[in-house]
Amino acid sequence: MKSAGTQVHHLDGVRILDLFAGPGGLDVAAHFLGFKSIGIEWDRNACETRYAAGLPTIHADVSVMRESRFDEIPKSVDVLAGGPPCQSFSVAGKGAGRKALDTVEEFIHRLVDGENEARIDKDLHALGDSRTALVLEPLRWLLKAIETEGRDPYKVIVLEQVPAVLPLWEVYAKLLRSGEGRLNGVKYEADFWELKTERFGVPQTRTRAVLVARLPGLGAIKPLETTHLPFELHRGRRNASQAEMLPDSSPSSGTKPRWISMAQALEEASKPKESTLNVARLRTDGELKFFVVSNYGSGGDSKNRGRRLSSEPAFTVTGKISRNKVYRSIAEYDAGKHDRFSIEESGVLQTFPHNFPWSGNDRAQQVGNAVPPRLGMHVLSMALRGKAPADEELTAAATWPTVPGATTEALREIGCGDRSQCPPESHKVTRSRRKSAP
Template identity: 45%
Template sequence: MTSAAPHQSILDNPFVLDLFAGPGGLDVAGHALDIPSLGIEWDKSACLTRYAAGLDTLHADVSAVRRDAFESLPPEINVLAGGPPCQTYSVAGHGAGRKNLNKVKEYIERLTAGESDESIDEDLKTLSDPRTALVLEPLRYAIQATRSPNREKRPYDVIVLEQVPAVEELWLHYAKVLQGAGLPDGTKYKVVVGRLDTETYGVPQKRSRAVLIARREGLAAPSLPVPTHRSYEAKEWNRRSEDEQASTGQAHQPTLDEGTAPGTEERGEIDDQGLQPWRSMGDVLAEPVGTHPGRATPFLVRSNYGSSGIPGRRGVRSDRQPAFTVTGRISRFVVFQHLDANIVYEGARFSMNEAGMLQSFPPDYPWSGKAQSQQVGNAVPPLFGARLLTAALGLPQLDPSALREPWQPATEEQQAKLRSQGCGAADACTDTCPRPEDQAPPPSTERPRKSNKNSSETSE
């Protein structure tokens, strides 16, 4: 369900708690909307990026904060948001989460029935991959809020969740229990769930997400954000290239005419439904901004993913199309530029600044620490996050230009203060921070899907 009703904020002073906050996608959206937020993130490098960006952060395990430090959270927080880790649910992962959907639904039922945390935690140990249980944390936080003396047992007013499409089934089950029996104290919510494509909200990237927006009973019923841009569909030129490779049995070599092959006609103006053309890679990367020098067009991008079941064929898009789903492999994408009309050469691969811009992060966002491409790929696109927050809170849509200005990083003094609050020391982690060895993916008894290498896009 979507709505074009007049905007009227449902909360006077929204304050967001961002679980699994990553490098700050949702918090950047909140910053642009002038909404305060506090992020909880256990990856050290992602926290370093957040500190450099000036975002309030706790370097901590979401589950540990709920168990041991919930009462220390600001009591004025009234919006719960989060995107639990997707590895066990993504089609690019081992699939442990997808295979345990029914079991996770049972845990949802047990939690909302008021079963003790100790009993639930003991049974969760039987899951083959512990990360599967993290999708329960938003519900457990919502329940804990109703038991918190520091909050006077006041429930969250709004809940906003997003994940890979495979989790839509669990969000629908969340909706069923939140609207039916409600939380153990009787609090109920009105809920809307849907699968949304980020390019239909102005993000220059094809990325699908399962979204849940809930509002406490007594507030207006929620709606999904109204699309602002047209949907992108694969064009004939891509199919033609695949057919050519299949018939010749030879590895595909990009050519300049792929950018003008059949099906890549001009995107046109605003259509009769008021939707703008989807934004392309060239729309955001061609012009210089901040320290980004601009990228010459035309260019082609060959992804690191196989296409149409042909391992040797990699998906190719031109600068006039949205990016492939940006994941931790974005740094491996090959970019082809040209010297003249007949010569194509391999150009510079996407910088972290450019990769962030394809995610709709502001130029010059201060990516820090290790595994920066993974940070970029794991993040919520800020523009998409802004669409979710404005829909959830009844606010006017954000002007996208607010996210196209270069980001002003925190000063060293500000970073020291943020790290002191988030880690316990101004220049280092402390014993309260998650240990690096605990951040490695746990071993799984599930085997990865053999078809991963043949997928043209992942759903992470």
């Protein structure tokens, strides 16, 4: 392991704790805003991406860290952020969390009222989907900070999830405003919204439920001001054989620019000299013109695949984005000849820098699980500074700084150490069996 001095150096000045950190969407946002963060992430592959990107990380289970390793979190942390895994609440999933919204709300009140946590955990386990219980973890971390001697309540709380969780954020907000029960009189200013990512310059349509809470004295919480127009999809039935699928027919109007299209985002990301994006393959007559056929069905019909033009925002970027099919022309569509977005291109559609060092396996899943950094910049900037990010900060977010290999190794030592405290079997290496000697 590295020396304690090296570890302190890398964790010096950390302000933001990112629960369920993934590959670093919120952490990337924090970096470009000038704030240092540390993330907790159980997936080894996402951790490898974070180490390569120079993002301080603890490879661990969020619940285990809270229960038995809470003292390892730097005392400089005064912002709690996170997006609990959303699969059980997502429209794309089986929806166990959506069905259990009332039950989870009951658990929130039970936690704050001071009921025995072992019993609560037992009842949560009976729900049958452990991910549903994870939406309670931010509250449990807040209660832990309030009840731990030598710790102060977090000054700011930022949470994000799929839209189905908005009713739970409303419950959170009411409790945080009340200061009741185990909150020990600690009250927050709190508000929550449903945000559409394309309205903040993210080149995809994606809706998120966001909660922001701050201790009194930091100023009233203002709704985020959108920067772009909403994307209004014409619901008329599209025919892949129609040539008009390709032209750009959505000009800007009013005082705000229109949403950012896939072509705009990819074209811009390919401009830096160090960019490795191979967008030339998607050009037609010198322009980026293509259309995308989704891996998901549309209108309840699994065979009716949705389509988006290059002049439109991408579909919501999920862990299955690598299954979307990209066509340059109707002729290619008719011939069944398609392309796919690369991991780097998929990351750009999530607003990660073009040169972000995606590492480990399951990279498409990492990309899909992340918070779009550009949205994160708007949310964090409003939560921490009471204003939108500066244009120069948003511009700088296009390129990630080079991270020395020594930094990556030092962060891996901090995050994994001798691996004994990492999630069970997360570092297990499967080896082929040798045949027995005859």
